Amino acid sequence: MADSSDVDTGLVEVIPSLYISSLKPASSVDILYQNRITHVLAVGLNMQSPFPNLCKYKIVSLEDSAEANLLECLPSAIEYISQAISKDGRVLVHCVAGISRSASIIVAYLMKAQKLEYEQALEILHQQHPRAEPNSGFEEQLRLFAELNYVVDLEETRYRRFLMTRMAQQRDKLGYIPQLVLGCDPLKDAPIAGVPSITGGVQPIPRTGIRILQLRCKKCRRILVSKDNIMEHNPGAGETSFAYNKRGQGLGPNAQAKSKCNLFFIEPMEWIHGLDDGSVEGKIQCPKCESKLGSYNWSGSQCSCGEWITPSFALQKSKVDEVTGPCP
Known part of the structure; x- marks a missing residue:
């Protein structure tokens, strides 16, 4: 995996109004101004919003680790990009190196916006930014994202299976599970169907007559x-x-x-x-x-x-x- 010093210092336009970069150019007010960036999506740990008077910022806290849960970040990140572009904004997505995390977010956006498979979306990104390389865990999750029809929902069995595997990995690596996601007790009353309980359980949406x-x-x-x-x-x-x-x-x-x-x-x-x-x-x-x-x-x-x-x-x-x- 390359570090930030190996990445070009400029912004790369992936498709009209959507850019990718490392941290260095995203930290330059001149580069942001010259490229008329209106929205910044910063992906990483301890990211900052250095120029709030110039751009709108969204911070996505995500470690560049195969065990990190990329999927849970996608709905809000994709919505942020979509809303900005629909209002004639220019969006920069960056992480530290501009290689894995920011690339994964952009690939996910392209997949959902254009109804693409993982390889197709990655190819579009590679045409402009050949060094993009989602880590192995992110690649697996992006493939699952396509199988889920680009919707991340605890009601979806395959997503819950993914969370089960991830919890087991966390238990093995950390010795504990930061956030348990449990199936809801079928006899438990829930005021709103489909809403996670305090412990992470999800009440199935009623299917009358089934x-x-x-x-x-x-x-x-x-x-x-x-x-x-x-x-x-x-x-x-x-x-x-x-x-x-x-x-x-x-x-x-x-x-x-x-x-x-x-x-x-x-x-x-x-x-x-x-x-x-x-x-x-x-x-x-x-x-x-x-x-x-x-x-x-x-x-x-x-x-x-x-x-x-x-x-x-x-x-x-x-x-x-x-x-x-x-x-x-």
Whole structure:
């Protein structure tokens, strides 16, 4: 990754009225004035607004790290650029080096504005600014951004899966999770559908008349999760995945075919006790009758089919019932 000293000192116009640069030219009042910049989007840590009388500023706090959550920054950043350009403004997007963070924001804007895939948007940027290079984590998130139809919404299952993986990475790297995002308890009352709760849970938007798959505690019949909270996974290699524990025992040719998943893997839910106390692993109990339903492990665990799931929030199929009921 290049540092700021390797980047041209001028602004680069990517498309009409949209520019990219490193920190150095963005810190020059003469360069901003000469290019008639009206709006600045500064992306990084501890960014400043040096010329508030000349330009309008928006600061996006984002680390240039593959683990950083670029997706959560995109809606407001894209809206800022769109509004400025629609009012005949000239927008400069900059970070420190003008390579990864600012490039990622501009690629995301082009993707949404022109309904492009990641490679197409990056190619447009490369034509004017060949050194643009979103880091590997940002690239992955931008590809997901296209899959999400350019909308970042906690109601979207794929985005919540991304957040789950990110929380597990944070837990492994930092030893804690800065912000838990939990699936909402299906029995919890929420005044406004689709609004995150205090702990980050999201109440599903009601779908009147629709009946969906639910999992209930086998003992007390308490609803635990709905279909959207269940994580599907591809079956693993069966008993051969556990061969290192067999101490030479024969597995037989049909071992894989006989292996079945005996667990449901779910999202971390609001009703799971202990998720906010820093524990790596623990048991999952029914919030009503306190029967043990399964266990969780932020570092992951192996399903009976052999597939490794990270993070793992597993309910034993023998402890829950699959039912079809009205959408809560």
